[in-house]
Amino acid sequence: xxxxxxxxxxxxxxxxxxxxxxxxxxxxxxxxxxxxxxxxx
Amino acid sequence: xxxxxxxxxxxxxxxxxxxxxxxxxxxxxxxxxxxxxxxxxxxxxxxxxxxxxxxxxxxxxxxxxxxxxxxxxxxxxxxxxxxxxxxxxxxxxxxxxxxxxxxxxxxxxxxxxxxxxxxxxxxxxxxxxxxxxxxxxxxxxxxxxxxxxxxxxxxxxxxxxxxxxxxxxxxxxxxxxxxxxxxxxxxxxxxxxxxxxxxxxxxxxxxxxxxxxxxxxxxxxxxxxxxxxxxxxxxxxxxxxxxxxxxxxxxxxxxxxxxxxxxxxxxxxxxxxxxxxxxxxxxxxxxxxxxxxxxxxxxxxxxxxxxxxxxxxxxxxxxxxxxxxxxxxxxxxxxxxxxxxxxxxxxxxxxxxxxxxxxxxxxxxxxxxxxxxxxxxxxxxxxxxxxxxxxxxxxxxxxxxxxxxxxxxxxxxxxxxxxxxxxxxxxxxxxxxxxxxxxxxxxxxxxxxxxxxxxxxxxxxxxxxxxxxxxxxxxxx
Numbered sequence: 030x031x032x033x034x035x036x037x038x039x040x041x042x043x044x045x046x047x048x049x050x051x052x053x054x055x056x057x058x059x060x061x062x063x064x065x066x067x068x069x070x
Numbered sequence: 071x072x073x074x075x076x077x078x079x080x081x082x083x084x085x086x087x088x089x090x091x092x093x094x095x096x097x098x099x100x101x102x103x104x105x106x107x108x109x110x111x112x113x114x115x116x117x118x119x120x121x122x123x124x125x126x127x128x129x130x131x132x133x134x135x136x137x138x139x140x141x142x143x144x145x146x147x148x149x150x151x152x153x154x155x156x157x158x159x160x161x162x163x164x165x166x167x168x169x170x171x172x173x174x175x176x177x178x179x180x181x182x183x184x185x186x187x188x189x190x191x192x193x194x195x196x197x198x199x200x201x202x203x204x205x206x207x208x209x210x211x212x213x214x215x216x217x218x219x220x221x222x223x224x225x226x227x228x229x230x231x232x233x234x235x236x237x238x239x240x241x242x243x244x245x246x247x248x249x250x251x252x253x254x255x256x257x258x259x260x261x262x263x264x265x266x267x268x269x270x271x272x273x274x275x276x277x278x279x280x281x282x283x284x285x286x287x288x289x290x291x292x293x294x295x296x297x298x299x300x301x302x303x304x305x306x307x308x309x310x311x312x313x314x315x316x317x318x319x320x321x322x323x324x325x326x327x328x329x330x331x332x333x334x335x336x337x338x339x340x341x342x343x344x345x346x347x348x349x350x351x352x353x354x355x356x357x358x359x360x361x362x363x364x365x366x367x368x369x370x371x372x373x374x375x376x377x378x379x380x381x382x383x384x385x386x387x388x389x390x391x392x393x394x395x396x397x398x399x400x401x402x403x404x405x406x407x408x409x410x411x412x413x414x415x416x417x418x419x420x421x422x423x424x425x426x427x428x429x430x431x432x433x434x435x436x437x438x439x440x441x442x443x444x445x446x447x448x449x450x451x452x453x454x455x456x457x458x459x460x461x462x463x464x465x466x467x468x469x470x471x472x473x474x475x476x477x478x479x480x481x482x483x484x485x486x487x488x489x490x491x492x493x494x495x496x497x498x499x500x501x502x503x504x505x506x507x508x509x510x511x512x513x514x515x516x517x518x519x520x521x522x523x524x525x526x527x528x529x530x531x532x533x534x535x536x537x538x539x540x541x542x543x544x545x546x547x
Contacts, residue, residue, distance in 0.1 A: 042409075042523065042525050042527075042535055043411060043439070043452075043454060043457050043458065043523075044411070044457070045410075046409040046410065046527075046533075046535070047527075047533070048409070048533050049409070049410065065527075066409070066525075066527045066533065066535075067528075068525035068527075068528055069446070069449070069450075069451035069452075070439070070441045070446060070451060070454055070492050070494070070497070
């Protein structure tokens, strides 16, 4: 169901970083087309 | 610091003084990175923004600023009614126990006095009436209003006092983007605010600037030209500005964690005998003015990011009973640690504490990223210090030091509410040092662990975060 679905992963420094979100989603079968970690302060 | 070090003897370096200043510069908010971009994109904001700017008395009476300069403790702030921007402090003064607020006229005078390249010019009558009494350093370059207007028409940045055009800030080179007017205003602002804090730290101690033999700047600017962008050594320019004639200097950069690294570097110079008195300084970040201004306008709040934060710390060999930093507690976030908040807490708190035979619950107060939530929550950026404290509390639960139902108690007892303006390097733990020293001297706390993070990934050179921490305590036998 999720295989091949395209995802943009935006992480946050004090929460979950982008690469971690990407790794989890790729493991679940999503295609991560862009990931980034942001700092909102 | 190596985790394998077995030395159990405390290694202390004395903290002689700490001083903070906030330069209230409402008419420079328009030159913050975010406002500058949004004002260009939506000219309608040019009318709306000035209506939401605070005057100096409101900025002075703003409770988080009173905490910043030492007149109110972080514990007292927690009990004060909100919103703080409406519930102003009666009788608030611009001078605090270890800091002060500087108004915009005085800031303009500082800019003029520290400008060695004729970058900034002020309208003569206005300057004589409003800023001349604060003049120091080099004599200001004064000229007529038509000349100011002509400079601005040629590309200089317009400097305002309210709605009145009072000055012009020019570029330092016709072609070099690193010497453009906006970059140089940012750099010179960092220089003069850091210099102001250092000057007051030294005068508070009653020592001559000539006694300082090394200055480390950890400001957020990037001084340099097109062949050496970010070349640096603002430290030496600050040393010169303050009259530290015997000092050399250098800069330490590590995003928001810069000040903590700078403190470790400075303490190492002292402990190794390379230097006897070191000043660690940082000036304010012009780029971060008005960073969240859109959400403040949307919520009909004053634009709260209207101040440039700065600080100066003087380090020297530890004396008996003095408040000190524990150099043996210094911890860095290694590459292998990964970027999760839990890894940060492990490497910057749990492991260095364990090295000293301490647990998370042996720390009386944690100084973390102390961003003022009244600034960040309206924009959806959350309550940053609270998130940091909950991560530490959760780690304490995982290690069996407290029960899950004690997490809020942990946060309440060992944490505090944020009170620092979102100036990046300033809120990152170093802002708490002044209060930590007061609490250590009074015996309210036995120790405090300062933990700062740096968002290295923003520079697009690595996906990594970063961090640095150290413990402060008293030099007791």
